Amino acid sequence: MAKHNELGKKGEALAREFLQQKGYRIVETNWHYDKDEIDLIAWHGDTLVIVEVKTLSTDYFGAPEEAVNRNKETLLIRATEAYLEEKNLDCESRFDIVAIVMNEKGTRINHIEEAFFPE
Numbered sequence: 001m002a003k004h005n006e007l008g009k010k011g012e013a014l015a016r017e018f019l020q021q022k023g024y025r026i027v028e029t030n031w032h033y034d035k036d037e038i039d040l041i042a043w044h045g046d047t048l049v050i051v052e053v054k055t056l057s058t059d060y061f062g063a064p065e066e067a068v069n070r071n072k073e074t075l076l077i078r079a080t081e082a083y084l085e086e087k088n089l090d091c092e093s094r095f096d097i098v099a100i101v102m103n104e105k106g107t108r109i110n111h112i113e114e115a116f117f118p119e
Contacts, residue, residue: 007056012030024043027041049060050080050096055100058103086110096112096114
């Protein structure tokens, strides 16, 4: 596995643990719709939370959350609509980002609730 893929998997595992400690109930990991993927799907109370996890080894070129651009948001919205339809859910939902910088100096996690909104 490529080094960046390993870092991404570690980041997703760390994000799962982090969210669970905050009371989130993870119901899906790496859920696929067509070519789109949702990293984590969780319940937080009565709200379905769609989570994009971004992990970098440095923030020298920018924070991990900056990699979630409008195109990525559109793909997540499309996958979420498919998930809601497949599971026959009619509920409140939101989009969060868990941005992680992980390197030999340590690990920094930034959880951004309601990171973006569908148009």
